[in-house]
């Protein structure tokens with residue numbers, strides 16, 4: 496029996512999957528790592544933690560499954576997007592990585608808008624958002640000049656991990672799309688953007704397709720992980736591109752909902768012609784010559800994790816959410832907005848913060864927990880609204896990510912989204928997408944589409960309940976007012992956050 500491995504370098508943890516030629520999952524392993532929030536709005540990770548976590552997770556995978564490492568033909572990666580890993584001339588990080596959910600770069604975003612003008616949207620197809628990579632490069636240049644002086648190139652998180660496994664530096668198009676340095680339609684680094692910010696072209700790694708073969712596991716990495724040096728390494732892609740591959744979003748018509756640390760509503764785009772005027776993100780897909788558009792809720796799963804860590808410390812998600820299904824839709828008049836680290840879609844606003852509105856003496860912790868789940872789902876529904884307003888049909892949504900482990904949440908998604916929600920046998924779409932890239936690269940299938948027909952296994956469909964959907968429609972309109980009505984208050988409170 497031959498296998499491939501998919502590695503998903505997430506924000507909360509790294510997850511590894513071992514899958515055979517029939518798409519059957521043989522083993523999975525995971526290792527968590529720390530997030531550093533030294534100041535309000537900052538979010539960093541130590542790249543060394545990714546390497547150690549992945550090595551430990553791969554060792555666990557091999558031990559648990561009992562496979563002969565020689566039988567693992569290929570490995571590929573899915574990675575949290577946008578994180579800046581600045582490297583010196585010896586490929587050592589010059590500081591911690593600044594992550595996608597770090598919002599310190601508002602000033603640099605305005606600078607990018609002023610400098611690039613219309614070119615920003617025409618070349619990069621995206622607005623300047625705090626989470627993207629270019630503003631982070633400019634922040635380090637401005638505020639840590641001595642650190643910046645030591646840097647000679649940059650990578651994204653999974654590319655750094657792959658460098659440590661193979662010794663080679665690359666970046667795939669789907670992840671490069673989130674840097675604001677890529678000419679999305681032309682699929683090359685933009686000379687216009689690089690020269691506007693005086694970034695030498697040598698800062699950028701060679702570009703490859705997500706399925707591109709990039710080398711073999713080095714002898715050192717083989718010692719560290721237990722993998723064989725005969726295993727072929729394929730580049731991999733952005734976690735949302737890989738999530739889309741692993742959920743079978745490989746042709747027009749299907750929509751993805753992912754609730755990981757962030758939350759995403761994503762639709763497939765066959766070419767680069769769609770114009771959402773920068774209201775949603777527009778990136779290269781992991782499937783060659785395809786694209787996708789997506790709206791992002793910055794703190795989706797993260798809001799529920801924050802709630803658990805703060806009010807149910809030590810409990811599992813399942814234990815904390817036990818009573819949630821007994822509470823009627825609407826949490827008895829309690830609403831939550833998940834802006835706890837700022838927001839992206841539809842409100843690109845680094846200063847906005849979350850609210851519980853309508854707290855009543857009768858509310859229990861379970862009401863609050865349900866309100867958090869509903870608030871996250873309402874936020875994602877804002878992206879669905881945007882896509883529907885742009886003329887997209889959204890009637891079937893494949894749901895992945897940690898949030899898809901909970902059946903009550905899946906039904907809630909169907910009710911709020913007014914769409915059929917499909918759950919997969921394994922909710923780890925990005926890891927599965929990475930494994931599919933390795934399977935196609937290893938020659939098991941001619942295309943990702945052919946591989947998807949075998950690997951993407953649907954488990955159950957949740958259908959919207961008309962009465963509950965009607966109730967949620969009314970609540971959604973009330974939810975939407977909270978942003979405008981709390982914006983000014985949050986701007987005033989900004990000075991009190993450290």
Ligand SMILES: Nc1ncnc2c1ncn2[C@@H]1O[C@H](COP(=O)(O)OP(=O)(O)O)[C@@H](O)[C@H]1O
Pocket residue numbers: 504505506507508754755756757795796797798799800812813816896897898899900901904
């Ligand atoms: N059993 C569960 N029920 C509901 N939500 C869950 C459960 N387990 C995890 N989650 C949610 O999923 C999130 C993690 O999802 P995951 O896809 O692993 O994230 P990432 O890829 O960002 O590391 C958590 O923050 C949590 O909100």
Ligand SMILES: O=C(CO)[C@@H](O)[C@H](O)COP(=O)(O)O
Pocket residue numbers: 505506507574575576577595596626673734735755756757758759776791
């Ligand atoms: O910033 C984005 C997308 O633009 C995030 O989706 C990150 O890619 C992190 O993903 P998760 O850790 O939530 O999967």
